[in-house]
Amino acid sequence: MPETIAPQREAAHDHPVDSEALVPIREVSRLTGVNPVTLRAWERRYGLIQPTRTESGHRLYSSGDVDTVHRILDWIERGVAVSKVGKILARDDLRGMPATASRVDTELEWQQWQTQLRLAINAFDDRQLDRLYGQIFSAYSTAVVFQDILMPLWQQLLRHHGSFGQASEWLFFDNFLRSRAAQRLQMLCASPAPRVLLSAIAGECRELELLVAGLMISSEKLAVKVLGVGQPFDELTLICDKTRPQALVLFSNRSPGSELPSRLKRLAMTLDCPLLLAGDASDLADQSLAGSPIGCLGNDARLMQRRLQQFLSGQLDT
Numbered sequence: 024m025p026e027t028i029a030p031q032r033e034a035a036h037d038h039p040v041d042s043e044a045l046v047p048i049r050e051v052s053r054l055t056g057v058n059p060v061t062l063r064a065w066e067r068r069y070g071l072i073q074p075t076r077t078e079s080g081h082r083l084y085s086s087g088d089v090d091t092v093h094r095i096l097d098w099i100e101r102g103v104a105v106s107k108v109g110k111i112l113a114r115d116d117l118r119g120m121p122a123t124a125s126r127v128d129t130e131l132e133w134q135q136w137q138t139q140l141r142l143a144i145n146a147f148d149d150r151q152l153d154r155l156y157g158q159i160f161s162a163y164s165t166a167v168v169f170q171d172i173l174m175p176l177w178q179q180l181l182r183h184h185g186s187f188g189q190a191s192e193w194l195f196f197d198n199f200l201r202s203r204a205a206q207r208l209q210m211l212c213a214s215p216a217p218r219v220l221l222s223a224i225a226g227e228c229r230e231l232e233l234l235v236a237g238l239m240i241s242s243e244k245l246a247v248k249v250l251g252v253g254q255p256f257d258e259l260t261l262i263c264d265k266t267r268p269q270a271l272v273l274f275s276n277r278s279p280g281s282e283l284p285s286r287l288k289r290l291a292m293t294l295d296c297p298l299l300l301a302g303d304a305s306d307l308a309d310q311s312l313a314g315s316p317i318g319c320l321g322n323d324a325r326l327m328q329r330r331l332q333q334f335l336s337g338q339l340d341t
Contacts, residue, residue: 048082056096070109072091098112110306110326140176153199169204170323212241219245219270219331220262221237221250221272225254227274227304228274232276263296270297270299271298272320275304278307298316320334
């Protein structure tokens with residue numbers, strides 16, 4: 024980032040944007056010190072900003088968009104890669120709350136739910152676990168339930184298999200969550216909406232992680248069909264040829280090996296639909312896939328669905 028950004032940003036704060044006004048990209052550039060080319064790249068490649076469009080296609084930005092640009096710059100100046108900033112912003116913006124006392128209170132609520140869940144798991148009480156599951160879903164969105172409450176506890180149990188009984192506790196919880204996630208996906212997949220295929224890269228995630236990813240990218244406009252764990256990579260083209268999906272999404276939570284980008288590029292050449300990568304691997308492989316036709320969805324529940332929809336509508340670059 025150019026050294027001139029900091030003084031330009033100071034000047035920008037002397038002329039705040041009217042909360043009701045929408046300003047063109049050149050004004051945002053003047054206020055923030057970020058050139059229009061970069062602003063457009065942040066929108067199309069990373070989905071970090073979503074300006075309003077006029078009928079003629081010109082971008083108009085709100086005061087909130089300008090604030091977002093400043094926040095992006097703050098993280099970049101702290102050494103965070105721009106490809107990782109979206110995940111940070113999404114977590115800070117959870118349910119529209121700033122990272123204040125309200126956010127702290129909410130995280131305490133999540134910890135209290137996790138404590139109750141842990142007690143039910145420790146007792147192998149599936150009925151109590153089911154009751155808690157329903158109560159949590161009545162209070163929070165699907166993204167919050169899985170990303171901030173259930174999966175962190177699942178991962179904690181997975182990491183602590185040392186003591187007697189802990190492996191059984193994790194298996195009990197994992198089986199419960201796989202069953203409930205599969206039920207939700209089945210209901211969503213029954214809709215007449217166009218389908219997206221989701222497949223794990225063999226050996227690079229657990230079944231629950233794949234099912235949760237399917238829930239995160241499902242929407243009223245897109246139904247997600249999850250292929251079985253262990254799906255052969257070299258038969259994906261066959262399945263896509265026969266099912267004609269809107270897109271194929273591959274999921275991996277492992278660090279991508281040196282051969283993965285070339286394998287994905289070869290696969291993309293054989294498909295009649297877009298190919299996207301999701302999970303931790305998509306963040307780690309982002310640079311090696313730059314300039315390819317393969318889209319990266321990341322691994323944040325609040326971004327994956329939006330990025331997929333933007334990509335399919337042509338609003339997000341690969």
